Amino acid sequence: MYVVFEDNGQFKAEKILSEADTSLQVESASGKRSKIKRNSTIFTFDNYNPVSLLEEASQQAEEIDLQFLWECAPQEEFQVEALARDYFGHEPGILEKTTLLFRLHGAPAYFHRKGKGQYRPAPPEILQAALAALEKKRLQAEQQAVWIEQIKQGTVPEAFSQIIKTFLCKPDKNTQEWKAFSQALSETGETTEQLLLRLNVYPHPLALHREKFLGLNFPKGTQIREVPLPAIPELPVAEVEAYSIDDMFTTEIDDAISVHQESGDIYRIGIHIAVPALIVDRDSELDQIARNRMSTVYMPGDKIPMQSESIIKTFSLDAGKPTPALSLYVQANISTGEIISSESRLEQVSVQENIRTNLIDHLITREALEDESLQMPYPFLFRPLWKFGQHLKQAREVIRGKAENNSRVEYTFVLDGPADDPDSIINLAPRRRDAPLDLIVAEYMIMANSIWAGYLNQNGLPGIFRSQQAGRTRMSTHPLPHETIGVPHYAWCTSPLRRYVDLVNQRQIIAAVQHGISARLVAPFKPKDADLYAIIGAFESQYTLWGDFQHSLERFWCLRWFEQQQLKTVEATVIRDKLVRFNNAPFVTEINGLPELERGTQVEIDLLGCNLLDLTLDCQYVKKIDPPETAPDATEVTQS
Structure with a gap:
């Protein structure tokens, strides 16, 4: 004895071994x-092979005319066996019953299942709607098949012209166009990016990299709506000669430095910071613009500013115009390194000159800074800054427990041509991190960030502080030591035009400057303000995202530089395992086949080709070589 039964929506035919009241073993x-x-x-039967039954019933079911069957069926519910008698005109055999069962079950538009082996014909109006839907689905499937074939052949279907660019970032996966595109991806084995490039939706990988980032993060464009600026309060005029020190590509000038000799070795050194927080109040429209972006986005040859053009123009410390500034004055003995006092002020500062490091780097040497008989530009500025800066550095190194290693080379990406044109000529301008001008600027920004972090703490004001302990860097609303820098407390405060955290901290500092001990009552952020934690979380996430994009485009332009220079062989330094850093470019990659070598080992690498979409370089190990005298430090993986 055999049985036809339903199991998880499938019909099966198997042999009965034993029976009980409510179950069967088959x-x-x-x-x-x-x-x-x-x-x-559903049915039981004898004398028929169950496997053959299912196969033959499935084949013969397709021969039954559904429309005729629907017309023959009673309008009320019926059992399959009863309809089989009427349809076949005699007592049906197991094959006929099973055939009819398969046909009824496989046509839900015509027959609605009401129970085990029990069905009811669909009402005429419902049937017509269902048939129309099936026809629509059939036509869509035919159209999709045409589209899929066109896409596979490298042609963009006409219906895709207005929407295909949305496939890169935010496709509507319910559309027939996306379903066809997705099926084409499955059949070709390509990624979305690869297929869009092959279809010439984007002219080159650079356009795709930029469009994907902008589409995901700036879907409404990068332009900032101009908002009327509040009036700037009247500020006292600072009687100082201040100078900014930046490379030639810096346009948002956040900081400047002044030096005044009071007597002998006692100097007053001023750190002057652009002060947009003077009018960008918490939760204002201007604040929302900056908070939405969290930071200026940098990429080779281009940037997306955090603040509006009017804010940058008003507060950037450009030479030749009085500009509001938050100034930190430090009175110090530059020979002993003693800091005698410090004071913060809101004032107007006129920057004498925007010094460009690229133009004078070769003249500002350690020898010239330390030997007053040698000629150098701006000796009145750089010599006292260098002398006191060395004491600041030594004091930090005592806390660090070791000297800083600033020997690694960083690179500036200089494009001759548009930033969105991959054929623009790229120049990688090397710059050592221990260049005297870099060390001077870094030392005084560290001093300002550390002093202002302590200033907030002394006045009982929360801020967004940075710390590093046990190798872990974190941000918090209360100060902690920063072991790597070597200071007891630290906060980002010196780049308020370019970084939102600095803008937040600047508001708090302004409250302390204006209100002193009562600042806790009027500061924008009070102790334990939960919004500070929200800002920290959002900033860390977005700042990382911006940095990843900058790194990806720098990697792209490194690959283009290899191509433009027609490099076939390079020297590199082993970092660890298969990872190496090139000696002539800010490029880190894995080398398959690299033998086990000690960190710092110099190797020769052959360049075989690159993929500008995946940002990968195909290269192979050639040999071990003697390290050059100026080999870059391989102990750090972080790139500039």
Whole structure:
């Protein structure tokens, strides 16, 4: 004895081994035994091979005319066996019953299942709607098949012209166009990016990299709506000669430095910081613009500013115009390194000159800074700054427990041509991190960030502080030591035009400058303000995202530089395992086949080709070589 039954939506025919009141034990053709409920059985039969039954019934079911069957069926619910008698005109055999069962079950538009082996014909209006839907689906499938073939052949279907660019970032996956595109991806084995490039939706990988980032992060464009600026309060005029020190590509000038000799070795050194927080109040429209971006986005040859053009123009410390500034004055003995006093002020500062490091780097040497008989530009500025800066550096190194290693080379990406044109000529301008001008600027920004962090703490004001302990860098609302820098407390405060955290901290500092000990009552952020934690979380996430994008485009332009220079062989320094850093470019990559070598080992690498979409370089190890005298430090993986 055999049984036809339903199991998880499938019909099966198996041999009955034993029966109970509510169940049967059955055995499949493969010998697998199972227990089924009696109420899942539909037919029982003898003298017919169960495997053949299912195969033949499935084939013959397709020959039954559904429209005729629907017209023959009673309008009320019916059992399959009853309809089989009427349809075939005699007592049906097991093959005929099973054939009719398969046809009824496979046509839900015509027949609605009402129970085990029980169906009801669809009402005429519902049937017509269902048939129309099926026809629509059939036509869509035909259209999709045409589209898929066109896409596979490298042609963008006409219907895709207005929407295909949305496939890169935010496709509407319910559209027929996306479903066709997705199927083409499956059939070709390509990624979305690869297929869009092959279809010439984007002219080159650089356009795709930029468009993907902008589409995900700036879907409405990068332009900032101009908002009327509040009036700037009247400020006292600072009687100082201040100078900014930046490379020639810096346009948002956040900081300047002044030096005044009071007597002998006692100097007053001023750190003057652009002060947009003077009018960019918490939760204002201007604040929301900056908070949404969190930071200026940098990329070779281009940037997306955090603040509006009017804010930058008003507060950037450009030479030749009085500009509001938050100034930190430090009175110090530059020979002993003693800091005698410090004071913060809000004032107007006129920058004498925007010094460009690229133009004078070769003249500002350690020898010239330390030997007053040698000629150098701006000796009145750089010599006292260098002398006192060395004491600041030594004091930090005592806390660090070791000297800083600033020997690594960083690179500036200089494009001759548009930043969105991959054929623009790229120049990688090397610059050592221990260049005297870099060390001077870094030392005084560290001093300002550390002193202002302590200033907030002394006045009981929360801020966004940076710390590093046990190798872990974190941001918090209370100060902690920064072991790597070597200071007891630290906060980003010196780049308020370019970084939102600095803008937040600047508001708090302004409150302390204006209100002193009562600042806690009027500061924008009070102690334990939960919004500070929200800012920290959002900033860390977005700042990392911006940095990753900058790194990806720098990697792209490194690959283009290799191509433009037609480099076939380079020297590199082993970092660890298969990872190496090139000696002539800010490029880190893995080398398959690299033998086990000690960190710092110099190797020769052959360049075989690159993929500008995946940002990968195909290269192979050639040999070990003697390290050059100026080999870059391989102990750090971080790139500029």
